[in-house]
Each structure stands twice: as C-alpha cells, then as structure tokens.
Amino acid sequence: MNILVINAGSSSLKYQLYNMTDESVLAKGLVERIGMDSSILTHKPTDKQEVTEVSEILEHTTAIRKVLACLTDKVHGVISSIDEINAVGHRVVHGGEIFKESALVNQEAKTEIRRLFDLAPLHNPAALLGILAAESNMPGVPQTIIFDTAFHQTMPEKAYLYAIPRVLYSKYKIRRYGFHGTSHDYVSKAAAEFVGRPLEELKIITCHIGNGASLTAIEGGISIDTSMGMTPLEGLMMGTRSGDIDPAIVPYVMNKEELTHGEVNSMLNKHSGMLAISGISSDMREIIEGYEKGEPNASLAFEMYEYRLRKYIGAYAAALNGADVIVFTAGVGENASLLREKVLNNLTYLGIELDAEANKIRSGDPRRISTADSKVQVLVVPTNEELVIARDTYRIVQGING
Numbered sequence: 001m002n003i004l005v006i007n008a009g010s011s012s013l014k015y016q017l018y019n020m021t022d023e024s025v026l027a028k029g030l031v032e033r034i035g036m037d038s039s040i041l042t043h044k045p046t047d048k049q050e051v052t053e054v055s056e057i058l059e060h061t062t063a064i065r066k067v068l069a070c071l072t073d074k075v076h077g078v079i080s081s082i083d084e085i086n087a088v089g090h091r092v093v094h095g096g097e098i099f100k101e102s103a104l105v106n107q108e109a110k111t112e113i114r115r116l117f118d119l120a121p122l123h124n125p126a127a128l129l130g131i132l133a134a135e136s137n138m139p140g141v142p143q144t145i146i147f148d149t150a151f152h153q154t155m156p157e158k159a160y161l162y163a164i165p166r167v168l169y170s171k172y173k174i175r176r177y178g179f180h181g182t183s184h185d186y187v188s189k190a191a192a193e194f195v196g197r198p199l200e201e202l203k204i205i206t207c208h209i210g211n212g213a214s215l216t217a218i219e220g221g222i223s224i225d226t227s228m229g230m231t232p233l234e235g236l237m238m239g240t241r242s243g244d245i246d247p248a249i250v251p252y253v254m255n256k257e258e259l260t261h262g263e264v265n266s267m268l269n270k271h272s273g274m275l276a277i278s279g280i281s282s283d284m285r286e287i288i289e290g291y292e293k294g295e296p297n298a299s300l301a302f303e304m305y306e307y308r309l310r311k312y313i314g315a316y317a318a319a320l321n322g323a324d325v326i327v328f329t330a331g332v333g334e335n336a337s338l339l340r341e342k343v344l345n346n347l348t349y350l351g352i353e354l355d356a357e358a359n360k361i362r363s364g365d366p367r368r369i370s371t372a373d374s375k376v377q378v379l380v381v382p383t384n385e386e387l388v389i390a391r392d393t394y395r396i397v398q399g400i401n402g
Ligand SMILES: Nc1ncnc2c1ncn2[C@@H]1O[C@H](COP(=O)(O)OP(=O)(O)O)[C@@H](O)[C@H]1O
Pocket: 209, 210, 211, 212, 239, 282, 283, 284, 285, 288, 330, 331, 332, 335, 336
C-alpha cells in the first residue's frame, strides 16, 4: 500500500510518499511560496535525481496537482499513475478536545477543523486547504487526519487548566492543548529504545525545537505537561513567535497602538521571537552566525532563546521530580550543537554532564551527547512526524478495508 503524507502550511506544502510494505520513502518534496509570484517545487525521488521547478502556484489545489504530476512523471516519477496512491494522511495541528486520536476525514471532521481556525491561525486553515485539495485531485481515495494535539490529551486538569474563570473553559474550551504531539510521542519511544529501558519506567523531557518549539514532560510514555497552550504561541521563544509574555501586555499595546485583535495576533505570531530581537532573521543558522561574529542583537536573541529553553527544562525536571532522559529534536534541536552545549553546561545541577565531542557529531541517527557518568542521559533523536502519520493512516485504512 502506498500512502501520501501531506503537511500543509499557509504558504507551503511538504509531502512524502511511502511504500508501507517496508515503510520506505519513494519520494518526498516541498512546495514553497504558494500564492506568491514565484513558487518553488522541490521534488526528491529516492532513487532518482532531485528536480526543482519554479512557477506560479496560486493555491493548494494547484500545488497538489503539481505534486501528483511529479510523482507520476515519466522521468522523475516513482509511480505510473495516481491510482497507485491508496490513501492520504494529513497533519492537522489543532484537534481541540474532539479529536483524541487520528481519524478518517468526513464532513463532520472538516467542520470541526474549520471551527478550530481561531485556535491555530497559522496552521489549521492550511490543513483544511490541503484536505480539500487532495479530495478534489484524488476523489474516492481515503483521507486521514493526524493531530498534533492528540498525544497531549492525557494531561491532568492541573496541567491543562488556566487559572482564569472556569466558565471560560465550559463555554469556550479555553485550556492548554499542546502541539507537536506526533513528534514528542515518536522521539520518546525512540529514546526508550535507544537507552534500552521500558518506556513505562522512564521520565523523559522532549525538546522539539524547530520553527515552532515546544517541550513535553513525559512520564511512563504519557504526556503530563507541555509548553504550548491553547494555541501554538505559548511557551518557548520561537523563530517569529513570542512564547510566554505577561498577558497584560496585550490590552496595553492594543490600546496604546490602536491595534485590532488580528493585528496583535499577527504581531505575536509572525513579528516576534528571534526575528524581533535580532532584527535579522527567524532562522537559528543566521542567529548563530551573528552570535559567533559578536553581533549584539543576534547575540541577545541567542542568549534569550537559550535562557528560556533552559528555564523550561528546569521547570519540567521539577514537574517530573527528576528526569532520566532529555531528548533534543527538530530542525534546531537536531542541528544547533552550540545551543545544546550552552543549555546543558548550565544544567549541571541536575547531574547532567555533556560529552562535548559527541555533541559536535552530525548524524541522522539517534545518539547520546552526555557522558557515561551523567545522571541524566541526553540524546539527539531525529524526529519523523511523517512516518507516524503514514503508520496511523495505514492502521486506519486497514481497519476500513479489513
Ligand atoms: N544546521 C542548523 N543549525 C541551526 N539551526 C538549524 C540548522 N538547520 C536547520 N535549523 C533550524 O531549524 C529550523 C526549522 O526547523 P524545522 O523542524 O524544519 O521546522 P518546521 O517543521 O516548523 O518548518 C530553521 O528555522 C532553522 O532555524
């Protein structure tokens, strides 16, 4: 069975085509700058040459049509017809309290995803566009939805409720949901396997640090707390997102600057974080470059980012009453060895001892970056959200076929 996994962003669409017989990736790729004047499609077939195509792709339906054309192309393709795609799995960031697990797409599910637009304004609208685009290009092919929030539905009330009037929860379901669940779930399981101990007896802190960034405290394989909240804005400082701020800042700035609710949302989601502090970029690579050159604003952005990440790890060590394993993952977590070094060298009070040489090794495999004597094992585990989506889709589709 071949499964196409789609992770749609507001102006991008990532895809991977899996052959589930051996979970091999037949091809993967990315469409960037959808809706802008020149869109870029990068298609990477596993056993063939990569291709890049620049054209005008105004919306997601066209993006998917182009992806399907690449997958079936005579030269760069990996299948001979669209009929060889047996199911499509979509990443959906916000599933609210409705979706506790992955599901098949139906009319009701689409209505729920739309209802949750307000709570994940950067992500859910794009996910729905991806679903509609796949439906119109591949009618009759089963589609599934896999939620970032589902893994965190195990959090206890004391972790997910905010200390605000309870009517806001009963009326609007205002609470912590948490995100990047497929990643936290995947890397915690991979970490237990790597250290050779049952997941059930481990306390793990997983740090998913990419464009969006979140930490999760996992006890016995279960999420007990996570740093993102009702929306993916809370918690750590991110590329363009503020993370935690005093909530009183919002009405204050709205009043002083005469901002609408949409404008303040955009300020905190798109124009804050490392981008705002550095004035240069939201990309950790450029921030580190600036830091190494001693550029003051980039240095401040890096130091703030590191400091806030370290404080959250400390908080989760307290939530768990100690940690056996700390895992770094996603674009920044897997690659930014300098950030890991600074964070870990300031967490020695937890009994963490960094292996400086191991920390510098670049690899696509799970690896240990703490010394043999370290009380806490620190690992770098490459995440694979797409594989989790493909596996869940396979399981669901087998269920309807069997
Ligand atoms: N070599 C590297 N060093 C430091 N940071 C990196 C490196 N490679 C990628 N990154 C960071 O990873 C981020 C993207 O992470 P990723 O997990 O792919 O995010 P997303 O899935 O949210 O798009 C980039 O913004 C960049 O800052």
